[in-house]
Amino acid sequence: MSSLRRIVEGRTTLFVPAASLTRSEPPTTPFFFNPAASVNRDISVAISEAVRGVTFCDSLAGVGARGVRVANELSRRMDVTMVDFNSSALRVAQRSARANSLRCDFVKSEANTFLFSRFRRDSKFDFVEIDPFGTPVPYIQGAFGAAADGGVVSLTSTDTAVLCGVYPEVCGRRYSSLPLKNEFKHETALRILLNACRRIAGMNDIGIEPIAAHSTRHYLRVYARVRAGAAQADRSRAQEGFISSCERCGERGASSLPMVKCDGCGAGILSAGPLWIGPLTDPRVVSAALNVSRRCNLGGGAKALDALLGVEYFPPFSYSVERISSALRVPGVSQSQVMGRLASNGYRVMKQPFEKTGFKTEATYGAVAEAVSAVSRDAGLEKAPLHARPT
Template identity: 30%
Template sequence: MGESSTEISEGRVKILVQGGEHKPEKTVGFYNPRMEFNRDFTVATLAAVRRKGWKALDAFGASGIRGIRFCKEIEGLEVTINDLSQGAISMIKKNVKRNKVVAEILNRDAAALMNERKFDFIDLDPFGSPAPFFEPAFRSIRNKGIVGITATDMTALCGIYPKVAKRNYGGTSLRTEYCHETGARLVIAASARAAARFEKGIQVLSVLNADHYLRITLRVTEGAECANKSLENIEPAYHCFDCGEHGFKKKCKCKKKLSEFGPIWSGSIFDEKFIRSGLKILETQDFGTQKRLIKTLELMKEEVRGSAFYYDLHKRYKGNVPRIAEAIEKLNEKGIKATRTHFSPTAIRSEKFSK
């Protein structure tokens, strides 16, 4: 490593990363600086809900940055950092020692490891789709544990390659103005089905849409009834490309033919207690992306009581686009509940849209 390594500071840790191109399939100990917000969000929210003695798994360690931050910034966790690459393991060991933390470091296939061991928190951030790791993760997770999923395969989830979405997640995607949310709901539906195979149900704590990825946080509860209840929240969705209406009802105001997609998760995607707990942590801890974290969580807090899906004002208006606050006020005056959404700065979360 020597001369080709560079020191990186993030959160409360300093790590060495290999120089050269930042490509996960080619770089040993891959470090992606654009994912700092993802890691900050994970640390802040996990710190808010973790219990002392929890066993946490960073399933795809790479440079070790995420797992080392768990050790350094969250009290009471027993952390395991895993990676299949022997080169990455060498770097992780050096970075763990460099930060004077204690972590179990394993050189294993992530799926095989999760099939053998039990954890209270599992972080999935693989190169490519996370779908192949759902069953091992939900087999492994303990009762009331949390699974955090990062999905970067947005071309499949956003309707560019709907057949890929069908293969990976068991539902078709559709290219729409709100496709990032439906993509997240596809991932959640696939997660619910995977958990149900082990008689476990899921509760969605949050969906984060940021940059080029989705970050989904799920709480898992054991029991066949919990599994059955989760599966009740999976159903097909519909979109009308003529009038723009969309939702889980097979009808629209213009009575034209609807495009069906999914099935997707139809339940809530934000938990108010979880989001408020994350905001509480931000009062006492400072992160590199602090302002963005606060803004995002505050928007999520608004979205808790909002409907599924959103409308992009820039796509709805020709010419003068009203301010978000003005548009929300007008909808509320008509008895239509509307809120802002962190999914898009130009969109409104609303059951239906009216100018």
């Protein structure tokens, strides 16, 4: 067995490949461990604690960092099954479980083979976790099929560039959706990923209800509740739609059919989608998971969860002050001032939780452009009043 190091992550002792702690790119052989994904695991622990359920399957478990933490850190007993095709990774996971005096199940199997073996109602899991290299798409059917009604499926995607519009052809093939590389591409990416979950679950008469999502470093994460039944699948399908963002004037919108012409300036536009235009979070779960994170000092997770609070009030896109300033031909102004202006005008605003910059608001594009213009005027950056709506 390759050189292992004993570490503590959260409140759990883990054995991990020593090289993964020193090299900037953790080695993938003989097995993979990414110390930087501790935030990802923190949130998993917090959400697992925040919702019901006592059986957890980490179907691409690797050295078992997530599974062992879930088994160890929850206030209730969790029956955790860790599945991996790599026997030596599983042996490390077993060692970590023993170090925390845990009893878990370890299964050497390819993930889908295992997931599809759990098609019977009494063998399904309350939580099914998919954390692959690259796209989770090949595992979506298996994950939703192996999850109990009311349970939770969580998925990681590391093919972020594909979902964010760098390779639209690949996104079309893999996710049956057109991405757009714009200022809210990570949110769009999460919504494309969720709609792929919805479509594949729906083909199997299963509905989905997103409960949380985050975009951290190079990967995307979604958590969705499983709702069995054709009626539930149809209810989820009603959340399929398109998001457009005008390259010319910065106007944006969501609709059930793709838009081809900008409502603002009349320019031709492309709509991203089909994608999930409904809520990305269950605010009760997010609040509860945030409380868990704070109570248990799961720092990284708390930050990502905190950023999600209130996101359910906003449309499925965000605004970029820079883009609007440029369309209005005024110098750049501060995002926080524009947000403040909109708030004082009575609109809800929040920072865009999935991007480095940008903000969400319930205000119309016209009102946002007006606020940018007003802030610019107040700052003396703009001499004569401009038309609020760029043309």
